[in-house]
Amino acid sequence: MMKPNLLLISVDQMRGDCLSILNHPVVDTPNLDQLARVGVLFRSAYSATPSCIPARAAMLTGMSQRSHGRIGYQDQVPWDYEHTLPSVLAASGYHTQCVGKMHVYPARSLCGFHNVVMHDGYLHHNRIRTANTAAEFYDSCDDYLPWLRERAGADCDLLDLGLDCNASTVARPWHLPEALHPTNWVVTQSIDFLRRRDPRKPFFLSMSFVRPHPPFDPPQAFLDMYADADFPSPAVGTWAQADDPDRCGLNPITNKGIVPRHRLKRAQAAYYALITHIDHQIGRFLQAMLEHDVLRNTVILFTSDHGEMLGDHHFFRKALPYEGSAKVPFILADPGGSLRLNRNTTNDQVVEIRDIMPTLLDAAGAAIPETVDGQSLLPLARGERVDWRNAIHGEHECKDMSNHYMTDGVLKYIWFSQSGREQLFDLSQDPQELINLADDERYRTSLENWRERLAAQLADREEGYSDGKRLNVGRPAQTLLKQALGASL
Structure with a gap:
């Protein structure tokens, strides 16, 4: 079969x-x-x-x-x-x-x-005319546009x-x-x-x-x-x-x-x-x-x-x-x-x-x-x-809002690397993330646990976000990891 x-x-x-x-x-x-x-x-x-x-x-x-x-x-x-x-x-x-x-x-x-x-x-970088002529864009970077222009007119864009x-x-x-x-x-x-x-x-x-x-x-x-x-x-x-x-x-x-x-x-x-x-x-x-x-x-x-x-x-x-x-x-x-x-x-x-x-x-x-x-x-x-895994780690470079998060689908911990601001949400009770529990004394232990988990997750990263136990605030955020991409950079 x-x-x-x-x-x-x-x-x-x-x-x-x-x-x-x-x-x-x-x-x-x-x-x-x-x-x-x-x-x-x-x-x-x-x-x-x-x-x-x-x-x-x-x-x-x-x-x-x-x-x-x-x-x-x-x-x-x-x-x-x-x-x-x-x-x-x-x-x-x-x-x-x-x-x-x-x-x-x-x-x-x-x-x-x-x-x-x-x-x-x-995609902006494909459309910059100093780097690409219109013909180069249509011919090499897209199949939809030539198809559209054949049917709706040569000036369509x-x-x-x-x-x-x-x-x-x-x-x-x-x-x-x-x-x-x-x-x-x-x-x-x-x-x-x-x-x-x-x-x-x-x-x-x-x-x-x-x-x-x-x-x-x-x-x-x-x-x-x-x-x-x-x-x-x-x-x-x-x-x-x-x-x-x-x-x-x-x-x-x-x-x-x-x-x-x-x-x-x-x-x-x-x-x-x-x-x-x-x-x-x-x-x-x-x-x-x-x-x-x-x-x-x-x-x-x-x-x-x-x-x-x-x-x-x-x-x-x-x-x-x-x-x-x-x-x-x-x-x-x-x-x-x-x-x-x-x-x-x-x-x-x-x-x-x-x-x-x-x-x-x-x-x-x-x-x-x-x-x-x-x-x-x-x-x-x-x-x-x-x-199964007990949580995932997510992140994104986003200038002053560059962030890391961890969640198990029930709780979510967020750390903004440039300011050190933290958030904790109970998704089971608050799926819209309306209430930040990071300052709630009842969740202090949970917050500390998630912070430690993220510190361990980032321990050997090239940005220096963590020494394995503590998170370091203000380290420059990157869009790429040189250790992973190597020769591609």
């Missing part, structure tokens, strides 16, 4: 709570809900480094940030990893294909895939809507036919792969969407679905800054500030609409898989690289340790039942993006390289008794 096909569906900047099966008060995700019903929904899934590049390094290599070396957002650093998910699967007899976002360097690096049909969205690629507070509807939207394009190209794949081999397809990452530009039909919705107010903790003296919220690409309520409401509507749009296009692809008779022999994993604060605690975008930014949706589905999962169940063990590679390799019966730090989720998903 042929090995199972593998489908990794990844989206960009989708919050972990934005699934209707999790009783979100507004967002509707019927197809993702159905995947959860034929699989397992992991409710405590995190991105250890919640921005695009480092999260995708974990996704492709199965490594922790200590091993893959990316602890902040920095473009144009070569990807020279010995083992990647597609390279191991290709060596195991799989036909491997990526459609959509890669966000690697060089942009055309295959990273082990047999082929990549790429759209990374708007990613900037036509006037929306910035990081503007999490500004929205407007897509201006062209829905079939030309980047979300539809990913599915159109993925369906074409089903036609062109080698039928003698199992396939691994990475279907990687740029949305719901900004620009917030859903097709009008999906925006209309949320026109009259009663949007929940963002979570604002008692610890959050109460005013906006620098008027940061009036900057459409800031990661903090208080924005006008009407603008925030439009942004929420567009963000949720983009998620539902993706959900419907996933439904389109599942139907195509039925028609190609591959659905029942395909294992499907759905996740995001990180979340979106969307106004929580007056923050936007990502790179922060809070649930809106660091927590991601995570579904392992098995429509055909070959993996013997406890289908239509949830699991609350703390999992991370680095667990994707070992999970899919385990499903394929392929050997897991020693470089992989993650763990296969199949035993958890089958309900087996497993000696």
